[in-house]
Amino acid sequence: MSVPRYWRKQQNRYNLKGNYCETCGRYFFPPRVLCPDCRRDGKIVDYEFSGNGTVRTFSIIRTASDDYDLQTPYAIAIIELEEGTCMTAQVICEPDEISIGMPVKRVFRKIFSEGDSGVIVYGTKFVPA
Amino acid sequence: MVGIITYGAYIPRYRIKTEEIARVWGANGAEIAAGLGVKEKSVPDLDEDTITMSVEAARYALARRDIPRDAIGAIYVGSESHPYAVKPSSATVGEAIGATPVMTAADFEFACKAGTAGIQTCMGMVMSGMIEYGCAIGADTAQGAPGDALEYTASAGGAALFIGNEKPIAEINRTCSFTTDTPDFWRREGQTYPSHGGRFSGDPAYFKHVQGAAHLMLEQMGTVPSDYDYAIFHQPNAKFPRKVSKMLGFTAEQIGPGLAVPRLGNTYSGAVPVGISATLDVAKPGDRIFVTSYGSGAGSDAFDITVTDTIESDVFNRSAAPTVEELLANGKYLDYALYAKHKGKIVMQ
Ligand SMILES: [Zn+2]
Numbered sequence: 001m002s003v004p005r006y007w008r009k010q011q012n013r014y015n016l017k018g019n020y021c022e023t024c025g026r027y028f029f030p031p032r033v034l035c036p037d038c039r040r041d042g043k044i045v046d047y048e049f050s051g052n053g054t055v056r057t058f059s060i061i062r063t064a065s066d067d068y069d070l071q072t073p074y075a076i077a078i079i080e081l082e083e084g085t086c087m088t089a090q091v092i093c094e095p096d097e098i099s100i101g102m103p104v105k106r107v108f109r110k111i112f113s114e115g116d117s118g119v120i121v122y123g124t125k126f127v128p129a
Numbered sequence: 130m131v132g133i134i135t136y137g138a139y140i141p142r143y144r145i146k147t148e149e150i151a152r153v154w155g156a157n158g159a160e161i162a163a164g165l166g167v168k169e170k171s172v173p174d175l176d177e178d179t180i181t182m183s184v185e186a187a188r189y190a191l192a193r194r195d196i197p198r199d200a201i202g203a204i205y206v207g208s209e210s211h212p213y214a215v216k217p218s219s220a221t222v223g224e225a226i227g228a229t230p231v232m233t234a235a236d237f238e239f240a241c242k243a244g245t246a247g248i249q250t251c252m253g254m255v256m257s258g259m260i261e262y263g264c265a266i267g268a269d270t271a272q273g274a275p276g277d278a279l280e281y282t283a284s285a286g287g288a289a290l291f292i293g294n295e296k297p298i299a300e301i302n303r304t305c306s307f308t309t310d311t312p313d314f315w316r317r318e319g320q321t322y323p324s325h326g327g328r329f330s331g332d333p334a335y336f337k338h339v340q341g342a343a344h345l346m347l348e349q350m351g352t353v354p355s356d357y358d359y360a361i362f363h364q365p366n367a368k369f370p371r372k373v374s375k376m377l378g379f380t381a382e383q384i385g386p387g388l389a390v391p392r393l394g395n396t397y398s399g400a401v402p403v404g405i406s407a408t409l410d411v412a413k414p415g416d417r418i419f420v421t422s423y424g425s426g427a428g429s430d431a432f433d434i435t436v437t438d439t440i441e442s443d444v445f446n447r448s449a450a451p452t453v454e455e456l457l458a459n460g461k462y463l464d465y466a467l468y469a470k471h472k473g474k475i476v477m478q
Binding site: 010011014015031070071092108109110111114120122 | 174175176178181184185188212213217221224225227470474
């Protein structure tokens with residue numbers, strides 16, 4: 001991924017900036033330009049998610065690509081945010097600590113860095129709440 | 130009056146015991162732990178650095194008191210371990226707390242006192258009317274070479290203090306500094322680990338500057354140590370702050386709450402800001418706090434602080450973020466091999 005592409009998504013990754021449809025009340029993360037339910041009748045407005053949620057399902061990664069190898073084993077989960085929408089993110093805990101339905105909250109962490117001289121990408125992960 | 134508007138500390142979850150480090154180097158762990166007064170230290174997770182800890186500390190501070198993000202006019206991050214040699218940590222913190230773009234920012238370095246230098250800068254800008262609120266952060270993922278004496282104490286953590294004029298939870302009555310060119314500790318560009326002057330780091334460095342700034346403060350304020358309820362001194366280990374507080378006439382009770390080092394280790398730029406946070410965790414309105422930081426190279430910043438009624442008012446929710454005591458509890462212990470992996474001491478090919 002290129003540096004400009006990381007940068008454009010920075011506010012989504014740092015502060016969980018998404019949006020929601022005022023017409024039907026549906027939340028979107030990442031943000032959408034059009035509500036799939038309301039189409040042209042939908043009114044999309046910016047929204048910053050609270051970062052509180054629960055684990056809907058998860059997988060323990062034991063073999064990863066080079067950038068993430070040092071971190072194995074780690075948990076990747078689908079997090080159901082309290083506003084009702086879902087996102088995929090790492091949950092920082094021991095592999096036997098995570099369970100479906102576990103409450104989590106957001107934290108600010110390093111996502112990865114491009115070697116020793118590339119850019120460091122920061123963003124949102126989750127920890128047990 | 131200028132003062133602390135809100136505060137937040139952050140300490141990573143992992144710990145290693147002094148005895149476990151000593152075991153690897155064939156040293157007497159119990160003796161070293163007793164000599165330094167440090168039983169264990171915090172270790173950053175693989176995905177934590179000075180920027181992530183600064184963001185977490187600043188977010189905790191804002192959880193305690195919600196201040197308008199566009200009123201934050203300055204962010205200064207003081208550290209010896211900025212993740213980039215060129216690219217400011219402070220700008221990422223600003224982005225992550227929603228304070229950008231109308232603000233000034235810079236990264237500070239002055240060994241272990243870069244955080245308190247940030248407090249002074251924010252005070253000046255608030256008092257001159259240039260900004261409404263400023264954020265001063267001291268944080269470090271401290272480095273000590275494997276086998277070096279610093280390895281027993283070099284830890285990770287930090288704290289954020291928001292400075293402003295409007296209803297502070299603690300007024301800063303005065304600040305003063307004492308600075309000379311003293312080569313007690315340094316790290317050259319491109320080097321991973323710092324170098325130090327061994328025994329030279331005691332008398333002509335730490336003790337001279339901490340006492341210099343502390344005496345200056347007592348003289349300027351016309352106070353004596355017994356006028357203060359609490360005192361915080363820079364804590365590279367527990368021995369130095371205990372000794373200097375005794376030399377100055379402060380008691381073990383006064384430095385108690387702010388002495389996090391026995392279970393935290395030396396968080397370098399984070400040490401005094403964490404000590405201030407731990408003291409504000411327990412302070413009551415009217416309590417008076419004496420602070421003296423120390424940074425090698427060398428200098429000390431002293432502060433005279435009075436806690437106000439605001440700390441117990443509706444505008445401030447102390448329990449909305451964890452106390453230093455809570456952050457220190459429930460650590461997860463690592464053995465030396467896992468610790469080496471966490472600190473990047475294993476080189477992957
Ligand atoms: Zn809709």
